Amino acid sequence: MPARERESLIEKLLLEKIRSSVGDASFHIAFRDEGLPEMNGAKAGNVVIRDRKALTHLLLDPEVGFGDGYMQGQIEVHGDLVRFLEEAMRGMRSAGRKKSWSNRMLCRWLGFVQDNTRKGSAANIHHHYDLNTDFYKLWLDKDMVYTCAYFPTPEATLEESQTAKLEHVCRKLQLQPGEKIVEAGCGWGSLALYMAAHYNVAVRAFNISHEQIQYARAQAKERGLTDRIEFVEDDYRNISGKFDAFVSVGMLEHVGREHYAELGNVIRNAIGDSGRGLLHFIGKNRPAAFSVWIRKYVFPGAYAPALREALEICERNAYSVLDVENLRLHYAKTLEHWLERYEQSVDRVSAMFGPEFVRMWRLYLAGSLASFRIGQLQLFQVVFAGPACRQIPWTRAHLYAGDAGVEGESQWAHVRF
Amino acid sequence: MPARERESLIEKLLLEKIRSSVGDASFHIAFRDEGLPEMNGAKAGNVVIRDRKALTHLLLDPEVGFGDGYMQGQIEVHGDLVRFLEEAMRGMRSAGRKKSWSNRMLCRWLGFVQDNTRKGSAANIHHHYDLNTDFYKLWLDKDMVYTCAYFPTPEATLEESQTAKLEHVCRKLQLQPGEKIVEAGCGWGSLALYMAAHYNVAVRAFNISHEQIQYARAQAKERGLTDRIEFVEDDYRNISGKFDAFVSVGMLEHVGREHYAELGNVIRNAIGDSGRGLLHFIGKNRPAAFSVWIRKYVFPGAYAPALREALEICERNAYSVLDVENLRLHYAKTLEHWLERYEQSVDRVSAMFGPEFVRMWRLYLAGSLASFRIGQLQLFQVVFAGPACRQIPWTRAHLYAGDAGVEGESQWAHVRF
Numbered sequence: 044m045p046a047r048e049r050e051s052l053i054e055k056l057l058l059e060k061i062r063s064s065v066g067d068a069s070f071h072i073a074f075r076d077e078g079l080p081e082m083n084g085a086k087a088g089n090v091v092i093r094d095r096k097a098l099t100h101l102l103l104d105p106e107v108g109f110g111d112g113y114m115q116g117q118i119e120v121h122g123d124l125v126r127f128l129e130e131a132m133r134g135m136r137s138a139g140r141k142k143s144w145s146n147r148m149l150c151r152w153l154g155f156v157q158d159n160t161r162k163g164s165a166a167n168i169h170h171h172y173d174l175n176t177d178f179y180k181l182w183l184d185k186d187m188v189y190t191c192a193y194f195p196t197p198e199a200t201l202e203e204s205q206t207a208k209l210e211h212v213c214r215k216l217q218l219q220p221g222e223k224i225v226e227a228g229c230g231w232g233s234l235a236l237y238m239a240a241h242y243n244v245a246v247r248a249f250n251i252s253h254e255q256i257q258y259a260r261a262q263a264k265e266r267g268l269t270d271r272i273e274f275v276e277d278d279y280r281n282i283s284g285k286f287d288a289f290v291s292v293g294m295l296e297h298v299g300r301e302h303y304a305e306l307g308n309v310i311r312n313a314i315g316d317s318g319r320g321l322l323h324f325i326g327k328n329r330p331a332a333f334s335v336w337i338r339k340y341v342f343p344g345a346y347a348p349a350l351r352e353a354l355e356i357c358e359r360n361a362y363s364v365l366d367v368e369n370l371r372l373h374y375a376k377t378l379e380h381w382l383e384r385y386e387q388s389v390d391r392v393s394a395m396f397g398p399e400f401v402r403m404w405r406l407y408l409a410g411s412l413a414s415f416r417i418g419q420l421q422l423f424q425v426v427f428a429g430p431a432c433r434q435i436p437w438t439r440a441h442l443y444a445g446d447a448g449v450e451g452e453s454q455w456a457h458v459r460f
Numbered sequence: 461m462p463a464r465e466r467e468s469l470i471e472k473l474l475l476e477k478i479r480s481s482v483g484d485a486s487f488h489i490a491f492r493d494e495g496l497p498e499m500n501g502a503k504a505g506n507v508v509i510r511d512r513k514a515l516t517h518l519l520l521d522p523e524v525g526f527g528d529g530y531m532q533g534q535i536e537v538h539g540d541l542v543r544f545l546e547e548a549m550r551g552m553r554s555a556g557r558k559k560s561w562s563n564r565m566l567c568r569w570l571g572f573v574q575d576n577t578r579k580g581s582a583a584n585i586h587h588h589y590d591l592n593t594d595f596y597k598l599w600l601d602k603d604m605v606y607t608c609a610y611f612p613t614p615e616a617t618l619e620e621s622q623t624a625k626l627e628h629v630c631r632k633l634q635l636q637p638g639e640k641i642v643e644a645g646c647g648w649g650s651l652a653l654y655m656a657a658h659y660n661v662a663v664r665a666f667n668i669s670h671e672q673i674q675y676a677r678a679q680a681k682e683r684g685l686t687d688r689i690e691f692v693e694d695d696y697r698n699i700s701g702k703f704d705a706f707v708s709v710g711m712l713e714h715v716g717r718e719h720y721a722e723l724g725n726v727i728r729n730a731i732g733d734s735g736r737g738l739l740h741f742i743g744k745n746r747p748a749a750f751s752v753w754i755r756k757y758v759f760p761g762a763y764a765p766a767l768r769e770a771l772e773i774c775e776r777n778a779y780s781v782l783d784v785e786n787l788r789l790h791y792a793k794t795l796e797h798w799l800e801r802y803e804q805s806v807d808r809v810s811a812m813f814g815p816e817f818v819r820m821w822r823l824y825l826a827g828s829l830a831s832f833r834i835g836q837l838q839l840f841q842v843v844f845a846g847p848a849c850r851q852i853p854w855t856r857a858h859l860y861a862g863d864a865g866v867e868g869e870s871q872w873a874h875v876r877f
Binding site for chain 2 (some may be wrong): 328372440
């Protein structure tokens with residue numbers, strides 16, 4: 044057999060194996076351009092693998108192999124990338140394919156080198172959030188809210204929906220004027236600024252991203268809120284002081300499963316038996332490792348817990364869970380907006396970080412969108428209260444009252460003590 | 461030392477030990493009538509222990525000792541019974557007193573003899589629910605809803621609030637005309653009848669209480685709903701058929717921790733990957749045994765799970781938790797209504813079952829009320845959906861829409877597949 048033909052046979056076998064591992068997904072996979080003309084019927088795009096190394100890597104570890112190949116330009120997706128990723132993820136889920144040996148080894152290795160100790164967290168957070176505020180400005184909303192929005196209707200704009208999310212969180216926390224609130228992981232400060240401006244509370248907000256804290260402080264100054272907000276550049280484990288409520292939006296993903304007990308103690312020290320709190324985080328239906336490829340390049344140390352895992356934080360403090368809401372579809376919608384804005388700015392992103400980064404970030408956004416759409420990821424908001432908390436809302440109707448909230452009356456249940 | 465004095469000294473010591481075990485609770489405890497004249501300052505009633513045996517039992521096992529003594533008339537509470545129980549429970553909780561040896565042994569023994577196997581469940585359910593429908597009519601609402609009501613406002617009547625609860629559950633389930641619903645543990649049929657009448661769905665409702673099923677069938681006939689409801693006198697483990705939604709209100713407490721896997725399988729068989737469901741149950745902040753005294757006399761085999769324990773049922777099926785609501789204060793309010801109606805009917809209850817039963821049932825209602833007030837018990841409503849469920853509500857606003865619901869429009873997220 045001539046070398047060329049032998050090679051082609053091996054490639055055909057490899058391709059066949061890859062195709063079978065994604066079950067009945069409706070896209071085509073080809074090596075170089077072979078067979079491309081016949082691929083026009085594909086519903087979810089065509090995948091072209093440009094070299095043998097990428098093909099082999101894809102077979103050894105579909106997740107990281109695809110991510111690396113796509114990022115480096117050796118794997119191309121012609122058609123709708125998000126739709127293709129949905130199909131591939133769904134196909135692999137229904138084919139019941141187990142993680143490959145190489146993926147599991149890498150997963151374990153990352154778990155070890157990216158552990159969220161104080162030092163590890165500093166490095167992990169720096170990797171992502173200190174990237175460059177101008178970069179994030181290209182595709183986030185005007186208030187720089189880098190977490191799931193709350194769309195009152197699917198047609199609402201991203202700006203409206205990020206404001207609606209901040210309002211939704213404040214209503215869930217039932218903030219009262221003059222209360223003291225602590226926030227763990229405050230991003231660019233949007234929630235802290237909103238709480239202080241609209242609910243007249245005193246906020247102490249923690250974050251270990253230097254870039255973000257700098258930005259948040261400048262915002263507080265600009266809006267004349269420095270007397271009511273303190274932005275602290277420090278680890279959540281160093282939170283001190285006594286507060287009426289604890290809030291954390293999009294930080295639990297960076298805490299790491301093995302540090303939940305520490306977080307539980309931090310919350311208990313902050314709000315005691317009488318406080319209340321809210322955790323907003325990306326979760327899963329069942330315990331499972333977070334995407335290895337995303338941890339490798341985008342979010343070192345990330346972990347999205349199953350709801351039961353996250354609730355250990357409440358249970359160990361004997362806190363009552365008052366309300367859990369799943370906003371998975373809202374995160375999919377948020378990511379649609381981000382991805383759309385991102386695509387409009389790829390030239391500027393490329394000028395900033397080069398074409399490989401452009402593809403990496405696109406895959407991260409598109410892959411997250413696909414994951415929320417098919418339910419591989421969930422978004423939970425959990426409201427809890429200490430056993431001696433006197434402020435338990437009678438119903439949740441106030442969350443949905445047209446003009447309640449900011450100045451509205453809240454209906455308290457006055458629990459006798 | 462003369463015998464009378466020695467006896468009095470021992471009693472004094474025993475009393476002292478009992479007092480110290482309830483911490484700083486604000487009530488007085490006396491043996492016979494000794495010291496009663498000085499007890500007028502007590503905020504939460506006076507307790508008089510009538511004989512030595514009751515005193516000793518109380519010391520060996522405060523929970524069962526008090527329950528037995530109260531039921532048998534050897535322990536009296538002068539003043540507000542509910543308030544006294546709240547104080548005693550709170551006092552024991554803050555004193556951090558561990559369960560006594562005798563209580564733990566009894567707890568284990570009951571766990572063994574009251575196991576909720578098919579045969580065990582039949583006996584356990586018969587003990588409580590087959591008591592006598594006329595008895596329950598004395599203190600439940602007109603629709604015989606024997607679970608936590610939903611009070612739109614604290615001032616709403618019990619009848620309004622039980623109807624509101626049925627409506628709240630239907631809205632959470634997002635029932636669509638023509639759908640097939642299965643209910644596990646249907647009581648006297650109130651929810652099944654409401655769903656069929658107001659949402660035009662076909663209901664198959666299971667219960668192993670013969671008395672309740674008889675009553676429910678008669679109601680279906682009277683309301684002309686027999687073509688849409690089938691009341692089945694059988695164990696939830698024998699549920700067969702395929703359904704759009706699963707619902708269970710107030711049954712999980714009778715399933716028993718060790719049978720959750722069976723229940724999980726039943727739900728999976730009933731609604732598969734595409735269905736949705738709701739579990740409404742009494743829970744706790746942390747795993748702990750259910751009151752031994754209540755299991756001994758009132759609810760054999762009962763267990764109120766921590767939320768995390770109950771969520772295992774969802775997690776094992778990879779179901780998404782969509783919504784959790786805690787209605788603890790609503791159960792306290794429901795019990796206030798039940799207790800008030802019960803007290804108005806004690807003469808008839810006494811004629812039915814005698815004075816000892818009157819005191820037993822009063823203590824069960826008052827103790828439950830106190831437990832919900834102080835947060836010893838919680839009430840969770842959990843909504844979940846299979847990974848392929850196409851009907852995920854966009855927000856929860858429809859639950860609170862004034863006139864939505866029955867004929868109202870629901871806003872669906874159309875998840876593409």
